[in-house]
Amino acid sequence: MNSDPVIEVRGLCKRVTDATGELTILDGIDLTVHAGSSVAIVGASGSGKSTLLGLLAGLDSASAGSVRLLGHELTGMAEDQRAALRNGSVGFVFQSFQLMPHLSALENVALPLELQGGITTREAFARARALLERVGLGQRTGHYPKLLSGGEQQRVALARAFVTHPAVLFADEPTGSLDAATGHAVIDLMFELNRSGSGAGNGASGGATLVLVTHDVDLARRCDAVVTIEAGRRVPNALHLDRPEDVREAPEAGRV
Numbered sequence: 001m002n003s004d005p006v007i008e009v010r011g012l013c014k015r016v017t018d019a020t021g022e023l024t025i026l027d028g029i030d031l032t033v034h035a036g037s038s039v040a041i042v043g044a045s046g047s048g049k050s051t052l053l054g055l056l057a058g059l060d061s062a063s064a065g066s067v068r069l070l071g072h073e074l075t076g077m078a079e080d081q082r083a084a085l086r087n088g089s090v091g092f093v094f095q096s097f098q099l100m101p102h103l104s105a106l107e108n109v110a111l112p113l114e115l116q117g118g119i120t121t122r123e124a125f126a127r128a129r130a131l132l133e134r135v136g137l138g139q140r141t142g143h144y145p146k147l148l149s150g151g152e153q154q155r156v157a158l159a160r161a162f163v164t165h166p167a168v169l170f171a172d173e174p175t176g177s178l179d180a181a182t183g184h185a186v187i188d189l190m191f192e193l194n195r196s197g198s199g200a201g202n203g204a205s206g207g208a209t210l211v212l213v214t215h216d217v218d219l220a221r222r223c224d225a226v227v228t229i230e231a232g233r234r235v236p237n238a239l240h241l242d243r244p245e246d247v248r249e250a251p252e253a254g255r256v
């Protein structure tokens with residue numbers, strides 16, 4: 001692992017206004033993620049984890065503060081510029097999967113490669129098929145999302161995020177809909193990407209950086225660092241990775 005920051009966040013705030021007034025979702029988050037590392041974002045439901053992940057990945061824009069992703073300041077960047085930065089460098093697994101309903105599993109996974117260009121459709125489909133086999137869906141490649149179970153959709157979403165070998169993989173509850181055995185297989189695949197790297201010349205040296213939102217204590221403990229969010233603020237971690245007994249004994253561990 002080298003120590004170049006892949007993500008640098010300073011004073012990040014997200015506020016939204018609705019009929020009931022202004023709501024502060026994130027309030028002054030500071031965070032540094034180094035190249036090739038793995039970070040787990042943990043916290044109670046509604047604490048702001050998904051909102052934070054979307055801001056880090058450039059899917060959403062901040063109300064205040066700064067986010068630097070792969071050396072680029074996202075704040076003030078237009079959506080098309082953020083999309084260009086994400087394309088090929090960032091993989092994102094949404095909590096709600098967000099597969100394209102009118103595309104088969106295979107077409108969903110091949111799509112990012114085709115959007116990226118520089119590859120034949122045949123090769124894109126071959127790579128997509130190989131990844132679907134890795135996540136245990138080799139027999140479901142022709143299925144449309146609505147014919148797949150929640151856990152199967154989650155695995156298609158993971159394969160879609162991996163297929164371009166992104167420099168940074170963001171995943172929101174990547175094992176949330178999976179049984180223990182399938183969850184372990186998916187976690188192993190993510191950490192394999194983290195170790196082996198992209199080799200895709202997309203700005204990453206070494207392995208892919210992982211930024212994961214999770215309620216899974218085992219997954220959080222496999223990460224190099226844990227970031228705990230409570231009501232939109234970063235707080236000291238309740239989960240001590242180097243002291244497994246704390247995971248069992250800390251009363252706060254149930255929130256993770």
Ligand SMILES: Nc1ncnc2c1ncn2[C@@H]1O[C@H](COP(=O)(O)OP(=O)(O)OP(=O)(O)O)[C@@H](O)[C@H]1O
Nearest residue numbers: 016018023025044045046047048049050051052095
């Ligand atoms: N666009 C929005 N407008 C209004 N409120 C929002 C918006 N986006 C998020 N929120 C609110 O911000 C809070 C944080 O939402 P977020 O989805 O980030 O939580 P989370 O930590 O990911 O929760 P979970 O673990 O349940 O997925 C929630 O109370 C949510 O209702």
Ligand SMILES: [Mg+2]
Nearest residue numbers: 049050095172
């Ligand atoms: Mg969430």
